Amino acid sequence: MSELFHECGVAAIYHLPGQPASPLCTPQGPEEVSRLMPRMLLDLQNRGQLSAGFTTYNPHRNQLIDTYRKLGPVTQVFRLNHRGKAENLMREYAGRAAIGHVRYATCGGEDCSFAQPFERHHLQKLKWFSFAFNGQLANYAQLRDKLLAEDDHHLARATDTEILMHEISRELSGDRRIPLIDMMRNLATRLDGAYTLALLNAQGEMLVARDPLGNKPMCYAIEGPLFAAASESVALVNLGFKSDSIKPLEAGHAITITDEGIKIEQYCESSERAHCFFEWIYFSNVASTLDDRSVYLARKALGEELARLEDLPMDDDTIVVPVPDTSKAAADSMAYQLGIPSIEGLIRNRYSGRTFIEGGRDRVAKAAIKYTPLPEVLAGKRVILVEDSIVRSTTMRVLLSKIRDVGQAREIHVRVACPPIIAPCFYGIDMSTISELFAPSFRKPNQSSDEMFAAMAAEIGADSVRYLPVESIARAVAKPADHLCRACITGEYPTPCGQQLYEIALENIENHGDDSVRTYEVAKSH
Incomplete structure (x- = not known):
């Protein structure tokens, strides 16, 4: 099936502040846990080689969240074959939290503007966010037409990722300070399709969500102060998480990390499941376990x-x-x-x-x-x-x-x-x-x-x-x-x-x- 194109891979990592360094952390400590993201993306490389990127959060720099993304495989994008350049990159984007993405284009073009994560700047920290998305919205055309029909709107890219970015922005608009889990609840009512996403905002809050049918895979692990999530379990295993701590994120559920800690909540009720069978047949790494099936x-x-x-x-x-x-x-x-x-x-x-x-x-x-x-x-x-x-x-x-x-x-x-x-x-x-x-x-x-x-x-x-x-x-x-x-x-x-x-x-x-x-x-x- 070598001529078949695929989707994308999503990853997230967070070292909770104010806690001792996790044994799985890098030698540079919790504030540079973002250094683990290229390693995670390498394990997801089978899911996309067109582009790669990450967004990191660091409360001690002016760019509270900062995004780096380029065309090419992970090794090339993060300069992993050049120690000096890779080190400079990791130092510049060092942070206690990161989300990452590898992409192949199922919707949209093949230039760097389509690479993910997508970051949206805003004066208010709550509304300044970046997210990575795997999947496809089957109602892309309806969402697109509705957006363009309102006011004097314009879409710069023919991709459902930009649609999703505007829909998230819509939920965060106004004076209300909506929790991320409520944002996800409202957003899900307008989406038809399959998706997993990881979102990071300038307040240092993170959300990882899986669609109500569980079509796209997502798993997570929590050991002490360290949280990680990825499209495939192999990315967590190779970080050193114990296999019994790696769990599938249930369909219609989301994980949020805020000042209150880590919460796993259902944001959308659905008794139906529709896991993509192709994940087991071809797409996923043979070393992965998806929804408890090797x-x-x-x-x-x-x-x-x-x-x-x-x-x-x-x-x-x-x-x-x-x-x-x-x-x-x-x-x-x-x-x-x-x-x-x-x-x-x-x-x-x-x-x-x-x-x-x-x-x-x-x-x-x-x-x-x-x-x-x-x-x-x-x-x-x-x-x-x-x-x-x-x-x-x-x-x-x-x-x-x-x-x-x-x-x-x-x-x-x-x-x-x-x-x-x-x-x-x-x-x-x-x-x-x-x-x-x-x-x-x-x-x-x-x-x-x-x-x-x-x-x-x-x-x-x-x-x-x-x-x-x-x-x-x-x-x-x-x-x-x-x-x-x-x-x-x-x-x-x-x-x-x-x-x-x-x-x-x-x-x-x-x-x-x-x-x-x-x-x-x-x-x-x-």
Whole structure:
């Protein structure tokens, strides 16, 4: 699934004032706990390489909160390969609290003005804030049109992050001094979509919130005076937090840090859950645990699901080959169940970048240099090629051609540890149109799955293709099916605006044969 774009990663850290330094703190002490933020963002780098940044709070400097953000991966942005420049940066932005962000553009452009966190200056400290946001607002168009219709408003960027910034500002406007948890309660009533966010203001107050459906992941840990939160648990584990202190932030809940200390409160009641299943299948670091389910164990279970469905004859010339790197757990598990070897017949070029996450437009060229087949492993073999998903099929087509031509494989049977992606995502994954997806055009009335898979195999140059059925996902993730967002594999969306956008996309395909413009960017308010 290497051609798939992703969303973002969010992190936060705070050393409570007036308390002894945490053992996990930096040698420079609690007032420079912000130095830990680049390390946290490195562990979230899989979630975005287009830009990175952080905002820090320091009550002893004129810029009470100060934001640094640039295009590029974390190592480049924070100059981590240059000790002197990195040290100067860390010293300049030193603070007792920080929020951070890594980004890929699911909405908005690829220049530095879209990088996060977004900071809004104001004379009043309560209204001077910065925030980092992961997700996507399905009602972006409605919120945008409403803002532009009021007074003489203007939006500088085509991104839901700017919309969110103005909506937060609206809640903080006037003479009232609204607590952050109440701001979040009011804000949630106007948002349709998926989001996690971390906010830091010039009073030194912090808020970390998760959407009412729990679509986007967020976890946190508190040990003594040190608080940290991140999109994935691996960022907290690698800071040194004990595993039993790392907890998922429940859907519709927010953590606030104020003069009164740390509070965890529900800001929005919702009995429904819609965790994004793709987090376990592909996006998240395999070392992470999301909502009490190990990513590794979920992928291992996907391989077991594939093995149960396999009907190819097994012999000494049959091997399982994972598409590096996220398919390895599923491939190894599948091979173990089948009693055949799982071999790395494809070597990934570690320095070519990740084509799904970069901003480049030529995915084919990037895919061609991304993997090197090993003929010593593949020649004359029946290869069961395990991939986590096929979204646009760009990488898969190039890969199959190279495995045949360079690897000299006798047969290639593609096994996908996911059901076919048939519908767009309007919650933060950049597959927002039907026309860009591989699977929908192969769905025909009164056609069996075997017939559809045969047509797909012929199209991409495989000897056979097989996907997992929809029901396999809930078993592998070990969550009830109705607690997962499976919109991209079922066409059933967990929010009203998400479903509405899908209907618009279907209508565009039916009436115009094309929905190539991102649906959520052109949809009009109703």
